[in-house]
Amino acid sequence: MSQKYLMKGNEALAEAAIRAHCRHFFGYPITPQTEVAAYMAKRMPKIGGTYLQAESEVAAINMVLGAASAGARAMTSSSSPGISLKTEGISYIAASDLPALIINVMRGGPGLGGIQPSQSDYWQATRAPGHGDAQLLVYAPSSVQEMVDLVIRAFETGEKYRCPAMLLADGMLGQMMEPVSFPDEIALPASKPWALTGTGEKRRPNIINSLYLTPSQLEEIVRKRFERYELIKQNEVLWDSYRLEDAEYMVVAYGATARICKAAVEIAREMGVKAGLFRPVTLWPYPTSQLAECAKKVSRILCVEMSMGQMVDDVRLAVNGTCPVSFYGRTGGIVPTPEEIAQQITALAAAKA
Amino acid sequence: MAVIFQKTKGLTDCETHYCPGCTHGIVHRLVAECLEELGVLGKTVGVCPVGCAVMAYDYFNCDMVEAPHGRAPAVATGIKRVQPGNVVFTYQGDGDLAAIGTAETIHAATRGENITVIFINNAIYGMTGGQMAPTTLPGQVTQTTPYGRDTGYSGFPVKVCELLQNVDGVAFAERTAVNTVAHIRQAKAAIKKAFTCQLEGRGFSIVEVLSTCPTNWGMTPVEALGWVEEKMIPYYPLGNFADRDVHRKPEGENV
Ligand SMILES: Cc1ncc(C[n+]2csc(CCOP(=O)(O)OP(=O)(O)O)c2C)c(N)n1
Ligand code: SF4
Numbered sequence: 169m170s171q172k173y174l175m176k177g178n179e180a181l182a183e184a185a186i187r188a189h190c191r192h193f194f195g196y197p198i199t200p201q202t203e204v205a206a207y208m209a210k211r212m213p214k215i216g217g218t219y220l221q222a223e224s225e226v227a228a229i230n231m232v233l234g235a236a237s238a239g240a241r242a243m244t245s246s247s248s249p250g251i252s253l254k255t256e257g258i259s260y261i262a263a264s265d266l267p268a269l270i271i272n273v274m275r276g277g278p279g280l281g282g283i284q285p286s287q288s289d290y291w292q293a294t295r296a297p298g299h300g301d302a303q304l305l306v307y308a309p310s311s312v313q314e315m316v317d318l319v320i321r322a323f324e325t326g327e328k329y330r331c332p333a334m335l336l337a338d339g340m341l342g343q344m345m346e347p348v349s350f351p352d353e354i355a356l357p358a359s360k361p362w363a364l365t366g367t368g369e370k371r372r373p374n375i376i377n378s379l380y381l382t383p384s385q386l387e388e389i390v391r392k393r394f395e396r397y398e399l400i401k402q403n404e405v406l407w408d409s410y411r412l413e414d415a416e417y418m419v420v421a422y423g424a425t426a427r428i429c430k431a432a433v434e435i436a437r438e439m440g441v442k443a444g445l446f447r448p449v450t451l452w453p454y455p456t457s458q459l460a461e462c463a464k465k466v467s468r469i470l471c472v473e474m475s476m477g478q479m480v481d482d483v484r485l486a487v488n489g490t491c492p493v494s495f496y497g498r499t500g501g502i503v504p505t506p507e508e509i510a511q512q513i514t515a516l517a518a519a520k521a
Numbered sequence: 522m523a524v525i526f527q528k529t530k531g532l533t534d535c536e537t538h539y540c541p542g543c544t545h546g547i548v549h550r551l552v553a554e555c556l557e558e559l560g561v562l563g564k565t566v567g568v569c570p571v572g573c574a575v576m577a578y579d580y581f582n583c584d585m586v587e588a589p590h591g592r593a594p595a596v597a598t599g600i601k602r603v604q605p606g607n608v609v610f611t612y613q614g615d616g617d618l619a620a621i622g623t624a625e626t627i628h629a630a631t632r633g634e635n636i637t638v639i640f641i642n643n644a645i646y647g648m649t650g651g652q653m654a655p656t657t658l659p660g661q662v663t664q665t666t667p668y669g670r671d672t673g674y675s676g677f678p679v680k681v682c683e684l685l686q687n688v689d690g691v692a693f694a695e696r697t698a699v700n701t702v703a704h705i706r707q708a709k710a711a712i713k714k715a716f717t718c719q720l721e722g723r724g725f726s727i728v729e730v731l732s733t734c735p736t737n738w739g740m741t742p743v744e745a746l747g748w749v750e751e752k753m754i755p756y757y758p759l760g761n762f763a764d765r766d767v768h769r770k771p772e773g774e775n776v
Contacts, residue, residue: 192603218602222595223625223628226595226625227595227598227624227625227628228595230589230595230596230599231595231598231599231602233586233589233592233595233596234568234596234598234599234603235600235602236599237586237596237600238566238599238600238603238604239603240603242599242603256589257592260588264586364566364584364585364586364600365584365607366563366564366584366607367562367583367584369562370563373533373581373582373584374584375586376587377569377585377587378587379575379576379587
């Protein structure tokens with residue numbers, strides 16, 4: 169664990185996936201995730217792995233579906249417009265109870281949007297990662313080291329519950345360079361008796377599908393999957409906080425924005441406003457009860473995002489009216505400054521006084 | 522008592538849901554027999570389409586996965602890249618393969634992906650109740666071409682084997698039919714060649730099978746067999762379109 173490397177976020181996450189025994193990567197070029205694919209293209213052939221450039225994101229995610237059904241730890245990586253194309257495959261992967269990792273290095277949208285950092289795919293990731301009643305584990309790193317740690321965790325948790333996982337990063341984290349270290353040893357994936365490996369004429373055929381034409385059967389399957397989702401909600405929530413102990417004003421932010429909010433909290437405190445930060449690390453499952461608990465101890469909440477306000481819905485659901493929630497956001501690829509956010513915090517304090 | 526005929530081990534005992542007289546069943550049997558005869562049933566993974574064959578995972582006696590509509594060649598690519606030693610095949614209709622999945626088909630072919638594609642051309646969308654397919658013949662009446670396919674308006678049918686013939690990654694491409702006993706024999710030989718081609722690592726192989734859809738053509742099963750002979754074969758000539766080894770590296774290519 170001790171050795172430190174100076175790496176770009178996108179490269180660090182790719183290296184983490186390789187160290188986590190992922191040997192199958194399927195992609196399609198798009199900014200700002202390009203380095204992930206480039207890194208894989210370089211490394212995979214040297215270690216007997218597969219890097220394949222697909223004809224589209226639609227094909228790439230379906231190659232992941234195939235590789236995952238064959239039992240491999242498989243992944244794909246893209247950015248916002250590409251993720252829209254992958255949603256079909258993500259729905260099928262979720263419905264087929266397959267684990268797989270999808271990276272979204274978010275950029276500004278909608279449409280072709282821009283190529284600068286953004287957080288405007290929160291709803292897509294947490295609400296509608298594809299059609300149907302399905303969820304996706306969603307991890308939101310806020311440092312390069314966390315990119316590494318969460319990639320490993322995403323693979324392991326996805327396999328444990330047999331569901332797809334997404335690492336929701338943004339262009340800023342992807343491009344940022346920071347020192348990182350990798351765990352010395354990462355456990356090999358557990359055996360997958362359900363995988364399509366050929367029967368060897370020794371067992372009955374394994375079937376992986378998502379079609380259930382009898383409504384009662386489909387309902388039963390979906391309900392069973394939601395029982396697993398309940399377990400995920402109980403066991404897999406991750407969150408972090410900064411200077412919340414004595415805070416009167418709580419900022420809620422995730423990903424790269426949370427780093428900027430940390431600096432903003434410092435500035436606000438220098439100006440005499442007791443601010444603190446709550447940072448969800450899993451966006452689904454959302455740290456709802458944890459946030460509700462923290463909300464009891466503050467007088468105002470400010471949610472900050474690089475979007476027009478998406479996660480703020482979850483903040484409001486968690487807080488459930490016990491304390492006022494305001495929102496501040498920049499969009500289109502504009503990254504807010506710590507000063508800008510500090511001003512929002514102090515304005516809240518002034519409004520209350 | 523001597524056994525003179527028995528059902529192939531390549532099919533399960535599950536009763537199929539195909540309409541009476543539909544030739545999907547014949548093609549299933551040919552594929553299953555070839556897998557059994559080649560002794561590869563235990564190392565085969567099949568990919569089902571979205572179309573009438575969507576439930577083929579219940580019929581083939583090997584590991585099976587169901588792909589989204591048109592994506593079977595991409596799913597098969599993922600499987601094959603994980604298990605290059607296994608036999609991987611897709612079974613797809615014309616809407617699946619030549620409309621929504623055109624990109625996946627062409628690019629699996631250009632990569633010379635070492636998989637086998639069984640392509641059912643019945644000139645119609647069977648499962649959704651008989652709409653125009655990319656292979657619907659000029660003038661053919663379907664639910665969505667009620668006055669007959671007007672090529673000036675809806676365009677021309679896609680000739681898949683002719684298209685793939687010019688793709689360098691295609692090792693084997695043959696068009697067959699299952700409307701007569703002689704054609705069925707030829708179809709089986711082609712399917713076996715395609716799987717053999719995969720076993721030899723020669724590249725992408727595809728067998729197009731002209732098939733019937735009596736239900737949506739509005740014909741009796743016998744009339745439907747005749748329609749294949751009279752209308753389909755003249756437009757889609759039977760025969761071999763490619764038989765080569767695409768994975769022999771050109772001089773100087775460093776891999
Ligand atoms: C994304 C998507 N679009 C449309 C459909 C509806 N659909 C189901 S089967 C089918 C056509 C299948 O026709 P074909 O591939 O020719 O196979 P056949 O049923 O004739 O064997 C369509 C359009 C679907 N299931 N998914
Ligand atoms: S609808 Fe047509 S293709 Fe489908 S099973 Fe019936 S006859 Fe066969």
